[in-house]
Amino acid sequence: MSPLSSIKLGRVDAIARAVLTVETGGVGFFEITHEVARFLERIGARDGVLLLFLRHTSASLVIEENADPDVRVDLVTALDRIAPANAGWVHDTEGPDDMPAHIKSMINGVTLHVPVADGKLGLGIWQGIYVAEHREAPHRREVMLQFLGSCAQE
Amino acid sequence: MSPLSSIKLGRVDAIARAVLTVETGGVGFFEITHEVARFLERIGARDGVLLLFLRHTSASLVIEENADPDVRVDLVTALDRIAPANAGWVHDTEGPDDMPAHIKSMINGVTLHVPVADGKLGLGIWQGIYVAEHREAPHRREVMLQFLGSCAQE
Amino acid sequence: MSPLSSIKLGRVDAIARAVLTVETGGVGFFEITHEVARFLERIGARDGVLLLFLRHTSASLVIEENADPDVRVDLVTALDRIAPANAGWVHDTEGPDDMPAHIKSMINGVTLHVPVADGKLGLGIWQGIYVAEHREAPHRREVMLQFLGSCAQE
Numbered sequence: 200m201s202p203l204s205s206i207k208l209g210r211v212d213a214i215a216r217a218v219l220t221v222e223t224g225g226v227g228f229f230e231i232t233h234e235v236a237r238f239l240e241r242i243g244a245r246d247g248v249l250l251l252f253l254r255h256t257s258a259s260l261v262i263e264e265n266a267d268p269d270v271r272v273d274l275v276t277a278l279d280r281i282a283p284a285n286a287g288w289v290h291d292t293e294g295p296d297d298m299p300a301h302i303k304s305m306i307n308g309v310t311l312h313v314p315v316a317d318g319k320l321g322l323g324i325w326q327g328i329y330v331a332e333h334r335e336a337p338h339r340r341e342v343m344l345q346f347l348g349s350c351a352q353e
Numbered sequence: 354m355s356p357l358s359s360i361k362l363g364r365v366d367a368i369a370r371a372v373l374t375v376e377t378g379g380v381g382f383f384e385i386t387h388e389v390a391r392f393l394e395r396i397g398a399r400d401g402v403l404l405l406f407l408r409h410t411s412a413s414l415v416i417e418e419n420a421d422p423d424v425r426v427d428l429v430t431a432l433d434r435i436a437p438a439n440a441g442w443v444h445d446t447e448g449p450d451d452m453p454a455h456i457k458s459m460i461n462g463v464t465l466h467v468p469v470a471d472g473k474l475g476l477g478i479w480q481g482i483y484v485a486e487h488r489e490a491p492h493r494r495e496v497m498l499q500f501l502g503s504c505a506q507e
Numbered sequence: 508m509s510p511l512s513s514i515k516l517g518r519v520d521a522i523a524r525a526v527l528t529v530e531t532g533g534v535g536f537f538e539i540t541h542e543v544a545r546f547l548e549r550i551g552a553r554d555g556v557l558l559l560f561l562r563h564t565s566a567s568l569v570i571e572e573n574a575d576p577d578v579r580v581d582l583v584t585a586l587d588r589i590a591p592a593n594a595g596w597v598h599d600t601e602g603p604d605d606m607p608a609h610i611k612s613m614i615n616g617v618t619l620h621v622p623v624a625d626g627k628l629g630l631g632i633w634q635g636i637y638v639a640e641h642r643e644a645p646h647r648r649e650v651m652l653q654f655l656g657s658c659a660q661e
Contacts, residue, residue, distance in 0.1 A: 202388055204372040206396060211368045211501055214519045214554060214656060216622065218512040234510055242514060246368060248404055248499055250556055252622050254631030256572040262463050263455060264410040269444035270455055276443075277436055277456040282585055289584075290577035301571065301578055302585040309570050309634075310620050312464050314370065314406050314497045321497055323408030326463075343622045343629055345556055347501065347519055347655065348368060356542055358526040360550060365522045365655055400522060402558055402653055416617050417609060418564040423598035424609055430597075431590055431610040466618050468524065468560050468651045475651055477562030480617075501655065502522060 207246070207316075213350045215242040219342040223332035226296075228261065228271040231342065232327045235313075236320055238344050244318050247348015251311045251328070254341045257300035258332050259307030265327030278303045278333070300333035307331060315348060361400070361470075367504045369396040373496040377486035380450075382415065382425040385496065386482045389467075390474055392498050398472050401502015405465045405482070408495045411454035412486050413461030419481030432457045432487070454487035461485060469502060515554070515624075521658045523550040527650040531640035534604075536569065536579040539650065540636045543621075544628055546652050552626050555656015559619045559636070562649045565608035566640050567615030573635030586611045586641070608641035615639060623656060 217238055223229050235249065253260045264270045282302035284295040291298060313328065314321035322328070330340055371392055377383050389403065407414045418424045436456035438449040445452060467482065468475035476482070484494055525546055531537050543557065561568045572578045590610035592603040599606060621636065622629035630636070638648055 202374045202376075203392055203395075204374070206369055206371045206392075208396070209368045209370075211365050211519050214517045215514055216554070216624070217514045220510045220512070222510075238511055238514075241511075242516070246370070248368075248501070250620055250622070252620065252629065254629070254634065256570070256631070256633050261459055262410070263459055267444055267446070270452065273442045273444050273452050274456060274459055276441075277459075281435060281589060287584075288581045290575055290581050292575070298578065298581050302582060305569050305571055305582055305585075306460055306614055308462060308616060308619075311462075312404055312406065312466070312620070314404070314499055316370070321406065321408070323410070323495070325410050326408065341631070345622055347556065356528045356530075357546055357549075358528070360523055360525045360546075362550070363522045365519050400524070402655065415613050416564070417613055421598055421600070424606065427596045427598050427606050428610060428613055430595075431613075435589060460614055462616060465616075466558055466560065466620070468558070468653055470524070475560065475562070477564070477649070479564050480562065 209246040210349050211347060214347050216345045219344055221330045221340045223340055224337050225335050226332055228329040228331050230327050230329050235328055239318055242346060243351035244315055244346050245349045245351055247315050247346055249313045249315050250345040252343040253309040256304050257334050258330055258340050259304045260309055260311045261307055261329045261331045262326050263329060264325050266325055296335045303333040363400040364503050365501060368501050370499045373498055375484045375494045377494055378491050379489050380486055382483040382485050384481050384483050389482055393472055396500060397505035398469055398500050399503045399505055401469050401500055403467045403469050404499040406497040407463040410458050411488050412484055412494050413458045414463055414465045415461055415483045415485045416480050417483055418479050420479055450489045457487040517554040518657050522655050524653045527652055529638045529648045531648055532645050533643050534640055536637040536639050538635045538637050543636055547626055551659035552623055552654050553657045553659055555623050555654055557621045557623050558653040560651040561617040564612050565642050566638055566648050567612045568617055568619045569615055569637045569639045570634050571637055572633050574633055604643045611641040
């Protein structure tokens with residue numbers, strides 16, 4: 200049996216973009232799956248790909264489990280162990296949580312994409328899209344959303 | 354001398370997608386480069402980009418060295434040091450390897466892209482595409498493949 | 508108030524690619540933002556997305572703070588702590604800095620994308636695009652640049 204499913208072909212002719220503003224409440228994971236799906240609905244997306252880009256260097260974009268909230272607690276712990284505060288960083292002018300936030304942003308990254316089929320995000324059943332805030336204080340974060348593919352209304 | 358090569362222009366008009374199913378044998382790296390190349394052949398891909406998306410939160414997608422297999426042994430060791438089992442994680446209902454798997458999935462990520470030129474993957478000579486399995490038990494993993502660009506047969 | 512901005516629609520019809528060669532001077536971060544912007548100018552890019560792909564397994568692509576250079580010093584330190592040399596790696600035939608370089612490449616990744624609006628990179632004000640070199644010796648690194656979207660001259 201081939202490991203490859205049947206192939207679906209389509210056209211690419213449209214691109215749409217918008218900026219999603221996310222108000223974080225300090226360190227933690229803030230789910231944006233619903234807002235991203237709403238963007239796809241508003242543009243009448245059919246088949247294509249959704250690209251996400253976070254315009255910041257002390258937060259990150261993550262696709263992770265959306266079931267047990269304890270998972271996000273442990274993800275925060277894991278990142279703190281990888282990049283602890285007060286660990287002899289040279290860059291400390293913006294507070295002890297700033298340089299660790301840059302490290303976490305580098306490791307997780309600020310770009311993602313998600314397939315779109317028939318207007319729906321092709322996420323696995325346990326996957327959600329999150330902005331991971333790495334600063335202690337609440338921040339206003341901007342995520343650039345872009346869809347490339349075909350749309351129903353044009 | 355300019356660091357930028359000559360520029361190649363083309364058109365984008367097609368999108369194709371398929372699901373690649375990967376049976377992992379437990380913790381380790383499972384190469385999918387050949388299967389991905391076969392997808393490009395089947396759709397007659399010419400110039401464009403291949404996008405990969407893994408629909409799971411306890412495995413990841415990685416582009417790594419495909420020469421010395423010892424490299425993948427050390428990559429597994431490195432991930433275990435970053436996210437050890439039995440390290441006081443709150444989320445432990447699915448076994449001691451579950452929460453470390455989520456952390457490794459976050460750090461490596463679940464999305465990749467590879468340039469495609471004349472139907473061939475634009476990988477470097479030492480690069481292979483892998484599904485990294487982070488659970489101890491074998492799993493069936495789904496990778497969504499998407500090609501955006503131009504195809505020979507349309 | 509909706510967290511979603513007004514939506515901008517466009518067409519996708521062009522793809523352009525070039526190879527950017529980056530001469531690194533050994534371990535550290537080498538900014539390529541200017542060269543990438545120049546690529547967009549040369550092809551007359553308008554709206555779309557820029558994709559970057561690094562064809563190597565011992566370096567990585569990173570979007571990080573471009574203000575205080577101390578940040579990059581600390582990022583190097585952080586990566587050394589995550590993947591130290593002489594830490595019992597099995598793969599050691601290419602020198603003590605080789606296996607740590609593969610680990611850093613896996614964690615940071617070798618693929619990125621950046622939105623493009625009106626021909627300009629949609630980076631945040633503190634963001635720069637870097638090739639992170641993880642080997643001690645200088646290397647010549649190749650970055651595949653691809654633009655998908657609309658161009659002024661066609």
